Amino acid sequence: DGGITQSPKYLFRKEGQNVTLSCEQNLNHDAMYWYRQDPGQGLRLIYYSQIVNDFQKGDIAEGYSVSREKKESFPLTVTSAQKNPTAFYLCASSIKGQANQPQHFGDGTRLSIL
Amino acid sequence: AQKVTQAQTEISVVEKEDVTLDCVYETRDTTYYLFWYKQPPSGELVFLIRRNSFDEQNEISGRYSWNFQKSTSSFNFTITASQVVDSAVYFCALGHSGYALNFGKGTSLLVTP
Numbered sequence: 001d002g003g004i005t006q007s008p009k010y011l012f013r014k015e016g017q018n019v020t021l022s023c024e025q026n027l028n029h030d031a032m033y034w035y036r037q038d039p040g041q042g043l044r045l046i047y048y049s050q051i052v053n054d055f056q057k058g059d060i061a062e063g064y065s066v067s068r069e070k071k072e073s074f075p076l077t078v079t080s081a082q083k084n085p086t087a088f089y090l091c092a093s094s095i096k097g098q099a100n101q102p103q104h105f106g107d108g109t110r111l112s113i114l
Numbered sequence: 115a116q117k118v119t120q121a122q123t124e125i126s127v128v129e130k131e132d133v134t135l136d137c138v139y140e141t142r143d144t145t146y147y148l149f150w151y152k153q154p155p156s157g158e159l160v161f162l163i164r165r166n167s168f169d170e171q172n173e174i175s176g177r178y179s180w181n182f183q184k185s186t187s188s189f190n191f192t193i194t195a196s197q198v199v200d201s202a203v204y205f206c207a208l209g210h211s212g213y214a215l216n217f218g219k220g221t222s223l224l225v226t227p
Contacts, residue, residue, distance in 0.1 A: 033214055040123070042205060042217035043159075058214060088157065099209035100147045100166060105159040 002027045006091050006106035012114045013078065013085060021076045021109045023091035029104070031097035032074035036060060037088040037108075046089075049074055050097035078111065086112050116141050118208050120218035127196055127225055135191040135221045137206030143167075147209035148182065148189040153220070154202045165189060196225045 004025045035043040045058030049068040063082025094101035117140040150162040177194045207215040
């Protein structure tokens with residue numbers, strides 16, 4: 001089945017620790033995105049990538065980092081600089097990074113602080 | 115400014131009632147795209163529909179229908195004869211000159227038997 005796989009489903013972070021959220025897609029999509037969802041809030045864009053080896057900051061990039069070394073993979077690292085990391089993180093992809101393209105989402109990773 | 119407003123935070127209906135979810139958007143672009151997504155309790159967002167700014171035809175898909183009105187900058191979503199499985203959070207989103215989507219804060223719909 002084609003789709004987007006996010007892992008792990010649940011993740012716990014200790015103070016001062018960096019953690020990495022995995023996102024893999026086998027849809028052959030060029031563009032990938034990371035969103036953060038807080039209770040009662042919409043989705044806010046963290047980073048996006050339109051092609052391999054290129055990515056752009058979104059609205060709330062501070063405290064996060066990404067890489068795009070392969071077309072199918074777009075991991076997100078939540079660094080210790082992110083002081084309020086507890087949230088639901090969603091990865092998405094689209095055929096191209098264009099405004100008319102529907103985005104397809106993974107099941108999400110729920111990150112909590114220990 | 116690009117913005118999507120979903121004024122209804124939570125809606126509760128009894129099964130078989132019709133329900134309309136409101137979406138109002140703001141954009142300066144003449145070409146833009148509107149989307150609706152469903153987020154069931156499992157968390158994954160499911161794409162429901164896309165509408166471009168040049169096409170104001172309403173659309174019906176089974177029990178779902180969408181009413182796009184440029185004059186009022188609205189793109190409302192109606193579920194007819196609601197069912198318990200329709201319980202979810204529904205998001206309206208705007209795609210414009212940028213590459214990502216602007217999402218509204220979502221409307222949580224609870225359908226009770």
